[in-house]
Amino acid sequence: MSGKRTLPAVWDAHRLRIATDAAGVALWSWNVDTDEIVLDERAHGLWGVDVEAVTFEDLSARIHPEDMDRVRAAFAATREVLGAYEIDFRIMHGAEVRWVSARGRGDDQGIVDRMMFGVFLDVTERKMAEEAREMIANEMAHRVKNLFAIASALTGISARSTATTAEMRRDLTQRLAALSRAHDLVRPILSQPKEAAVLGDLLAVLLGAYDEEGAIGARIRIRVPELLVGEASATTLALVVHELATNSIKYGSLSKESGRVEVTCDTRDNEVVVTWIETGGPPIAASNKPSGFGSQLVTRSVSSQLGGTITFDWPAEGVVVTLRVGKARLGA
Secondary structure, three states, X not given: OOOOOOXXXXXOHHHHHHHHHHHOEEEEEEEOOOOEEEEOHHHHHHHOOOOOEEXXXXXXXOEOHHHHHHHHHHHHHHHHOOEEEEEEEEEEXXXXXXXXXXXXXXXXOOOEOOEEEEEEEEOHHHHHHHHHHHHHHHHHHHHHHHHHHHHHHHHHHHXXXXXXXXXXXXXXXXXXXXXXXXXXXXXXXXXXXXXXXEHHHHHHHHHHHHOOOOOOOOOEEEEOOOOEEOHHHHHHHHHHHHHHHHHHHHOOHHHOOOOEEEEEXXXXXXXEEEEEEEEOOOOOOHHHOOOOHHHHHHHHHHHHHHOOEEEEEOOXXXXXXXXXXXXXXHOO
């Protein structure tokens, strides 16, 4: 009696198809002689192709350009790879980007009548979750690094605006406490209820620690109308302002005693335009303009969470940042 196990009768082709559909598995076969790839219905939908049989060149037209060379090399090497392989890459489905995992067996293992077989999995949600986790990790590292730079800069401000060590200790403690309150707005405690905030009050809390007297009015001016910022938008706006203030105290006008910051706001029809203007700071060469993770974080947050835009201009006298967002979206 042979020890080889056979597939139970319950697993016929129809029931196997039910199982693969339930698992979201798309099937493909590849003729190694003709280069013809045959896709099942789920694979057709995943790739957005209509014809029954395609070639690698047909599918490659939908592979994200940044992944093309890597996928070509991996696809060509599959016949020489011993055992199972897995390749993750992006494809374009119209304007939508999807992540696909192609899996199979290399070195002609399992080849039948010159046909190799494998599966495609839509792993878009997993990749988005991985990107979100990486984004959070990078954001945390960015914030920790900035906090050290801010603490050092605030110490310098306190030293200039106080006469004794006792005054300096009290002033610095107040500034750090204000910075802590601002940080709570940027990353609020989830267990605490959120509330709408008046724009001017929100800006005053965020920027108070950076002014020469520990309160708005000496080096930082805020001229905004009575405008409510909704609980869904307050955190994102706080993050943007906090990042701008951090860049200013590290590189811009707030890094110099003569520097000034003015924040204004205009409402135009259904749009709110917030303008951040720096003057009196050091000249910033094109190569030294902030363009790292913080700038990417701000741009992405404004676009994805506020549905708005943010632009940076660099006139000779300083930086001008313009944030545009819908009035209804800001108040949401």
